[in-house]
Amino acid sequence: xxxxxxxxxxxxxxxxxxxxxxxxxxxxxxxxxxxxxxxxxxxxxxxxxxxxxxxxxxxxxxxxxxxxxxxxxxxxxxxxxxxxxxxxxxxxxxxxxxxxxxxxxxxxxxxxxxxxxxxxxxxxxxxxxxxxxxxxxxxxxxxxxxxxxxxxxxxxxxxxxxxxxxxxxxxxxxxxxxxxxxxxxxxxxxxxxxxxxxxxxxxxxxxxxxxxxxxxxxxxxxxxxxxxxxxxxxxxxxxxxxxxxxxxxxxxxxxxxxxxxxxx
Numbered sequence: 402x403x404x405x406x407x408x409x410x411x412x413x414x415x416x417x418x419x420x421x422x423x424x425x426x427x428x429x430x431x432x433x434x435x436x437x438x439x440x441x442x443x444x445x446x447x448x449x450x451x452x453x454x455x456x457x458x459x460x461x462x463x464x465x466x467x468x469x470x471x472x473x474x475x476x477x478x479x480x481x482x483x484x485x486x487x488x489x490x491x492x493x494x495x496x497x498x499x500x501x502x503x504x505x506x507x508x509x510x511x512x513x514x515x516x517x518x519x520x521x522x523x524x525x526x527x528x529x530x531x532x533x534x535x536x537x538x539x540x541x542x543x544x545x546x547x548x549x550x551x552x553x554x555x556x557x558x559x560x561x562x563x564x565x566x567x568x569x570x571x572x573x574x575x576x577x578x579x580x581x582x583x584x585x586x587x588x589x590x591x592x593x594x595x596x597x598x599x600x601x602x603x604x605x606x607x608x609x610x611x612x613x614x615x616x617x618x619x620x621x622x623x624x625x626x627x628x629x630x631x632x633x634x635x636x637x638x639x640x641x642x643x644x645x646x647x648x649x650x651x652x653x654x655x656x657x658x659x660x661x662x663x664x665x
Contacts, residue, residue: 407518408518409476409480409623409624410432410436410437410440410465410473410476410477410480411433411436411437411623411624411625411637412522412623412637413465413466414429414432414433414465415522415637416522417464417465420464421461421464422457424453424454424457425453425457425460425461425464427451427452427453428447428448428451428453428457428458428461429461431447431450431451431452432447432451433625433629433630434630435627436624436625437477437480437481437484437624438481440473440474440477441474441477441478441481444458444459444470447470458470480624483597483624483641484597484598484624504643507643508642508643508644508648511641511642511643511648512642512648512650512651514639515638515639515640515641515642515648515650515651516639516650516651516654518623518639519637519638519639519651519655522637523636523655527634527636528658528659528662529662530634531618531634531659532659532662532663534590534616534618534634535561535565535590535592535659535663536565536663537590538565538566538567539588540588540589540590540616541567541568541569541584541585541586541589541590542561542565542567542568542569542589542590542592543568543569543570543571543581543584543585543589543590543591543592544557544558544561544568544569544570544571544591544592544593544594545570545571545572545573545581545591545592545593545594545606546573546593546594546595547573547594547595547596547599547600547603548573548600549596549646549647549649550594550595550596550620550649550652551573551594552649553594553620553649553652553653553656554570554571554573554592554593554594555570556653556656557592557594557656557660558570560660561660561663564660564663564664565663569581569584575600575602575606578602578606582606582609582610582613585610585613585615586613586615587613587614587615588614588615588616589613589615589616590615590616590618591607591610591615591616591617591618592618592620593606593607593617593618593619593620593628594619594620594621594652595619595620595621595626595628596621596622596626596640596647596649596652597622597624597640597647599626599627599628603626603627603628604627604628604631606628607619607628607630607631607632608631610631611631616633616634617631617632617633617634618632618633618634618635618636619632619634619635619636620635620636620638620652620655620656621635621636621637621638622637622638622639622640622647623637623638623639623640625637636652636655638651638652638655639651640652
């Protein structure tokens with residue numbers, strides 16, 4: 402599998418999507434609809450849910466670099482376990498396998514690996530399209546984060562409001578969101594940050610924004626927030642680190658690159 406070995410199934414799908422057949426693309430879209438759960442049934446159930454044949458499911462698994470559908474499912478189960486792991490579980494996993502080197506070096510190695518893998522996945526055309534949206538003064542820009550990612554939304558807001566007018570920081574308390582939703586106009590841009598242990602109410606916010614023809618730009622992790630189904634553009638960043646907490650370094654890097662592009 403070579404370079405694909407460390408990629409999630411979703412990353413493999415995104416990387417190879419253009420080379421898939423029509424039926425395989427239909428399957429891929431169905432798998433991404435409720436990722437990764439939608440592909441955890443039997444091969445027959447997955448095929449029927451996607452309205453494709455079972456040979457199509459087996460063929461795409463091999464195209465994605467797996468020995469077959471069971472191996473693809475094993476990878477998805479591993480991802481699911483990683484997505485729902487809490488800080489205590491993460492800490493135990495890292496300490497059990499920690500090499501005998503200083504935490505500073507181990508953390509730096511993890512972050513640099515995250516950076517390399519993320520950069521390989523970023524679509525430059527999508528990056529440029531997001532920059533164009535943010536520079537369009539006819540569109541208001543709104544940004545929101547969750548319990549942990551609100552710091553990223555605040556950082557983005559602080560810089561964007563110095564570049565342009567009509568920028569709003571949405572409170573992370575979902576009880577206040579109806580008030581903000583009412584101010585969203587068609588064509589506006591909503592920049593959202595959501596990583597694993599995803600914010601429960603983000604899906605509803607993304608859906609309401611989509612219904613109002615708002616352009617959703619989503620920053621998420623390698624597995625992907627469920628809100629991605631409503632996003633116009635999604636940045637997937639690697640977040641694993643030798644810590645009980647996820648690393649937001651790569652997401653912050655992309656934010657700063659977007660800000661730099663928007664101010665030029």
